[in-house]
Amino acid sequence: MGERMSAIRTLQKYIRINTVTSSAHKGGYAEAARFLIRNYGHTGCEVKEESLTAGRPHVVFTYKGTSPHKKSVMLYSHTDVVPAPPEEWKYPPFSAHIDEEGTIFGRGVQDMKSVGIQHMEAMKELVKEGVTLDRTVHVVFMPDEENGGDFGMKLFVQKGKLKELNPAVVLDEGLASTTPVFHAYYAERTPLWVKLTAAGPSGHGSRLLEGTAMERMMKVMCHLYSFRSEEEQRMISEELHESEITSVNCTVLRGGAESGGEVAVNLIPSTVEAHVDMRVAVDRDLLSFRDEIKKLADQHGVKMEVTLGPDQHSITSTHNEWWAAFEQAAERAKIEIKPLVFAAATDSKHIRRTGVPSIGFSPISNTKVELHSANESLHRDVFQRGIEIYKAVITHLANHKDAEEVERAEAGYT
Ligand SMILES: [Zn+2]
CATH class of the missing domain: 3.30.70.360 (Alpha-Beta Plaits)
Structure with missing residues (x-):
């Protein structure tokens, strides 16, 4: 695995932007949006930045597939983080310090700034390598997940923005696993x-x-x-x-x-x-x-x-064909996954309620679960491997033929 120094540097810079939830008045959300566009706006995609409520911009990077009429693949991450009282930390929480062992410390490094950067780095590399993707891939960054998404994903869904992106499947956040087996979440408690x-x-x-x-x-x-x-x-x-x-x-x-x-x-x-x-x-x-x-x-x-108190549980069935496609994608990425229910809540609840399958997956294995805790950290090798994993997963999902297409092909249509 080659060193991806620039990806690590970009992650560090992203962590250094203080995006504690509701920091809109301090401009953290807008700064994060500008930062992402500056870094990735030129990587062969279309960029759309929009604010559904003042001071809370979201950004959509769209990589057009060769069959843009097909349903898309959406990679989602939230830009906000929970507060980090500095006195509880070994290193300042927004310094993104890397210690001698190569561990990156910072608020949001697990939840979920690393994931957002991995999504973009994977897309950037796939474009550079000229990998053909059939379906369009949207990479979406949105604030305000940590306080329930009322001004983030919930509005995005209500205003029909999710529908416009026409996703067949969404990859959202998961949790670190302490073993070599990765966790994939198909539901969360309500x-x-x-x-x-x-x-x-x-x-x-x-x-x-x-x-x-x-x-x-x-x-x-x-x-x-x-x-x-x-x-x-x-x-x-x-x-x-x-x-x-x-x-x-x-x-x-x-x-x-x-x-x-x-x-x-x-x-x-x-x-x-x-x-x-x-x-x-x-x-x-x-x-x-x-x-x-x-x-x-x-x-x-x-x-x-x-x-x-929502009236319905939000579940992505593990019998769904996109769940099966994700399992095949994991195989292709040479990783083992374990399906689980998320103990807390994520923005997937808003997505699943629309009927779109959403899978909670953060490519973090062999790592202590430190979301929302002091000294949240991630080893840089785990981070770099995550980019490789996403490249394989995205390639598989974006070229997945759904049941309808397979039927058509079998019937002799093309
Ligand atoms: Zn999160």
Whole structure:
């Protein structure tokens, strides 16, 4: 494997642009878009930069295939990253420092700036080598994934922009694997976020008032947390992956009075508010699960509002022909892949809901999973190998004949 020094340098420069989510006002998103265009705008593609909301540009690099009427292949990465408190890091998180061993440190180096650069470098090399690609390949960069994609991929889908690109398949982000086997994600758990509000009589903390807000809330929490324990137990006893069970976490709990920094221990609060983050496993019926939680809240006189809760799971079937094509592509790239459900959420949820198959894949093996953590890092050899892997995968997917074409060919048409 030859050293791809310029690709490594480009990755470093990309990491140095601070694109922490919602940094639009600081111009990080726009700078990232300009940077990508400056680096790759001249690599035999058409470039389209557009902002669906002010200060949040996305960029589409289009490499026209020899059969542009066919459905395309879309390679997707988000440009934003999560915050990185520098005091937790060995090296400044936006310095893209490379240590003596060749490990690159930086916020976003796994999630997912390396992937974006690998997409572009792979395309750049394929064009340079004159490799023929039948289908058009779109490489899309979009901000605002880390806060749910409401101003990113969700809008892109709603405004018909995804449809315009006419993708047969999308490659989105996956996760690093700690073994030589790569992970490929076909689905993710669906979030169900609820806000619970309990109300009841207020009074002196010494009294046993009936139906206090806290009492109601705690009863609901007891049930939710015993369900949480059951799921945890099931994970252990059935040897399941975290992504295969339903998780429950009360992440915000507010109640009680305070004055001048002192908490009023002897005052029963009249209202208590809680927010619960649940991630529903794909084999659990979403609507009946939501109904159960609602019933539980009702039973204890607690009001429940759903603050985030799609009606459908978003799944790419592993029986889909493009999933099969991806498996063949992996074979061609000489890598082994393991199909999995993503434990958290990615922009694929917006894509899969339109019916377009989306596969979560980051070519990162033998690496600790460090997305969103301090000292996020990636070895440069893993990064360089990823470019090779994408070259093989893209070549295979962009030349894949779908079922319809095969049928036509067999019937004697060309
Ligand atoms: Zn990500």
